Amino acid sequence: MTSKMVAVVGCGAAGLVAAHELRKERHEVVVFERGTQLGGTWVYTPETEPDSLGLDPTRSIVHSSLYKSLRTNIPRELMGFRDFPFVASGLPDRDSRRYPKHEEVLKYLEDFACEFRLNDLIRYQSEVLFVGPEIEGKWKVKSRRNNKDELDETYDNVVLSNGHFTEPRIADIPGIEVWPGWQCHSHNYRTPEPYRDQVVVLIGGSVSAADICQDIMVVAKEVHVACRSERGRNFMQKHGFDNVFVHPMIDSLHEDGRVVFEDDTDVIADVILHCTGYKYHYPFLHTSCAVNVEDNRVGPLYKHVFPPALAPGISFIGLLSQVIPFLYFELQSKWIAGVLSGRLSLPSEEQMMQDVDAFYSQLEATNVPKRDTHKLYFEFGLADWLANQCGYPPIEKWRKDAVNVAFNDFLTRPSQGKLNPEPIRGGLRAGYDITGPQTGWLGAGNEQPCKNGKYPILSTPNCYAFHSVVVLIGGSISALDICKDITEAAKEVHVACRSESGRNFIKKLGFDNVFLHPMIDRVHEDGRVTFQDDTDVVADTILHCTGYKFHYPFLHTGGTVNVDDNRVGPLYKHVFPPALAPGISFIGIPSYVMPFLHFELQSKWIAGVLSGRLSLPSEEHMMQDINDFYSKLEANNVPKRDTHKLDFGFGMEDWLASQCGCPPIEKWRKDTFNAAYNDLLARPSTFRDD
Numbered sequence: 001m002t003s004k005m006v007a008v009v010g011c012g013a014a015g016l017v018a019a020h021e022l023r024k025e026r027h028e029v030v031v032f033e034r035g036t037q038l039g040g041t042w043v044y045t046p047e048t049e050p051d052s053l054g055l056d057p058t059r060s061i062v063h064s065s066l067y068k069s070l071r072t073n074i075p076r077e078l079m080g081f082r083d084f085p086f087v088a089s090g091l092p093d094r095d096s097r098r099y100p101k102h103e104e105v106l107k108y109l110e111d112f113a114c115e116f117r118l119n120d121l122i123r124y125q126s127e128v129l130f131v132g133p134e135i136e137g138k139w140k141v142k143s144r145r146n147n148k149d150e151l152d153e154t155y156d157n158v159v160l161s162n163g164h165f166t167e168p169r170i171a172d173i174p175g176i177e178v179w180p181g182w183q184c185h186s187h188n189y190r191t192p193e194p195y196r197d198q199v200v201v202l203i204g205g206s207v208s209a210a211d212i213c214q215d216i217m218v219v220a221k222e223v224h225v226a227c228r229s230e231r232g233r234n235f236m237q238k239h240g241f242d243n244v245f246v247h248p249m250i251d252s253l254h255e256d257g258r259v260v261f262e263d264d265t266d267v268i269a270d271v272i273l274h275c276t277g278y279k280y281h282y283p284f285l286h287t288s289c290a291v292n293v294e295d296n297r298v299g300p301l302y303k304h305v306f307p308p309a310l311a312p313g314i315s316f317i318g319l320l321s322q323v324i325p326f327l328y329f330e331l332q333s334k335w336i337a338g339v340l341s342g343r344l345s346l347p348s349e350e351q352m353m354q355d356v357d358a359f360y361s362q363l364e365a366t367n368v369p370k371r372d373t374h375k376l377y378f379e380f381g382l383a384d385w386l387a388n389q390c391g392y393p394p395i396e397k398w399r400k401d402a403v404n405v406a407f408n409d410f411l412t413r414p415s416q417g418k419l420n421p422e423p424i425r426g427g428l429r430a431g432y433d434i435t436g437p438q439t440g441w442l443g444a445g446n447e448q449p450c451k452n453g454k455y456p457i458l459s460t461p462n463c464y465a466f467h468s469v470v471v472l473i474g475g476s477i478s479a480l481d482i483c484k485d486i487t488e489a490a491k492e493v494h495v496a497c498r499s500e501s502g503r504n505f506i507k508k509l510g511f512d513n514v515f516l517h518p519m520i521d522r523v524h525e526d527g528r529v530t531f532q533d534d535t536d537v538v539a540d541t542i543l544h545c546t547g548y549k550f551h552y553p554f555l556h557t558g559g560t561v562n563v564d565d566n567r568v569g570p571l572y573k574h575v576f577p578p579a580l581a582p583g584i585s586f587i588g589i590p591s592y593v594m595p596f597l598h599f600e601l602q603s604k605w606i607a608g609v610l611s612g613r614l615s616l617p618s619e620e621h622m623m624q625d626i627n628d629f630y631s632k633l634e635a636n637n638v639p640k641r642d643t644h645k646l647d648f649g650f651g652m653e654d655w656l657a658s659q660c661g662c663p664p665i666e667k668w669r670k671d672t673f674n675a676a677y678n679d680l681l682a683r684p685s686t687f688r689d690d
Helices: 013-024 102-115 207-216 230-237 325-341 349-365 381-389 397-412 461-465 477-487 500-507 595-611 619-635 651-659 667-682
Strands: 005-009 028-032 126-133 139-145 149-155 157-160 182-185 199-203 222-226 244-247 250-253 258-261 266-268 271-274 292-294 297-299 314-316 469-473 492-496 514-517 520-523 528-531 536-538 541-544 562-564 567-569
Touching: 005 013, 005 126, 005 149, 013 028, 013 102, 013 157, 013 325, 028 126, 139 157, 199 207, 199 266, 207 222, 222 258, 325 381, 469 477, 469 536, 477 492, 477 500, 492 528, 500 514, 595 651
Parallel strands: 005 028, 005 157, 157 314, 182 271, 199 222, 199 271, 222 244, 469 492, 469 541, 492 514
Antiparallel strands: 126 139, 139 149, 250 258, 258 266, 292 297, 520 528, 528 536, 562 567
């Protein structure tokens, strides 16, 4: 593989993951950041620009567009990079909600940079003034540091990840220059206080428009929303507040303060707030017209990343909108890094241009305006294509389903969608999907409001007397125990279980008020729970007996050990990571085992290895063993999340005993276990009573 000197412009989420992926491919990386900290658009400042519309090219530019109240509009499990999931830390100074505030996203990016040691690559307070091609395929980068010294450097490649939330787009409205009121672009919106007791006309129907409308309607006298599309108007109407009025687009503005809409209605307003998006802006980029921005289309670009005439010398990350941004940043970065190292290849310039032209023709044929070229409308086709190019599997079904659930919930309830409790599927990684709004649901132990607005502690069976119809999800031993517990207090217990064997297991309890169902298909705002056989029940509580995730928030190995779909790995015999052995080891990961016996044998093995009495295979041999094990699981259709389930066989215990110089597990122990397990399966209600 070839190592290149690569300049990355911008140190937001896209720039950080670009630096990470480039360094993984052994490139030398310099990240240029004009600010004093990383985070890009996720760095909040109360400062705004003196020109509130952002039209004056000589204005002092504030690069943040965050408003103080901003929370993510997609849940955190979709926000993170695949290499570094955005999990809630539970720490008192962090925001653990599914839709956290902007400060939590910034801290996540800081954690990401720290985990992968990216801070040493970043040049802060370094403004890029010029990027352009030089001879022999090199690129000139001119920068200014601390507003003083200018520096000219030559790089093999440049990656542009400088964001697109700085240069406002303003609606072109007849009379805008004579209208006497105050006008502001959402780029300069921070808090609702300046709009108190004002009549505000808000232009836009996007997510930020909905957020800001919700912010200011509490203090404004009236908010009149002007939106181009019927879909956008329907969306904004769902706020349901008495002082919010929805209109078609503005037709004209007048000197007397009137704002006239396209349906000939009008209002005298104090403020026009433009939530009308941003323009792509690369004032430092000089390519002799090989790349242009025309009506907000950056192009020509192959797959929104590489300009055919200049590829792979320069590339773009983060142009796409209406996508899951961090996922696309990561996939684009992997693709670019692989292309620059020579591990991946691009089509010819001619073939790339042909693909671009075909894409533009398709947009034109379907009446997509040029300004919407980079909108993907939450489709995953390009993400799957990028993953395939990089040698990765397609985007996980749970991730796609989660996007659809979150997006539909947002469209249905824009003012409440972020208030949802945790998703019904555990972290959206538990392996089952339930769609539908979940307001009012309360799982055991969750501190989320139930329908009466109270916060009961569901820790004993008697609590379920107040939640008399319970849906319990699961078919494990803990599900069985808890089902037995609560049947004495609940009116009905409906058990939803994926497998037939699990349902048969629970069926043996033999209680009249326990009803067995296949897995849940959907839940509804009226309290109904619909199962996959189309039966349903109106329930008070959903209790998740759905297991746990392996979690090591304190462990930082530079990505050597990861938890991927509840597989901790790579681990040799579930204990030693080959690249770090014997420095670190894990005890107690396998399930469906005799736990104390397994702990003891793993401990004997580790202790002997560390003393030098026992030896490990080479790193290569351990990795080969792991890969063979993973291949066997895949061939047997064992899902990744079940990697560490040993199904109560004693093969691993016998192997560990052999390694440690101990005899195999005694026959009486195996026979005793098998008898107890068969008794449990046959008599789940009474097997402990003998």
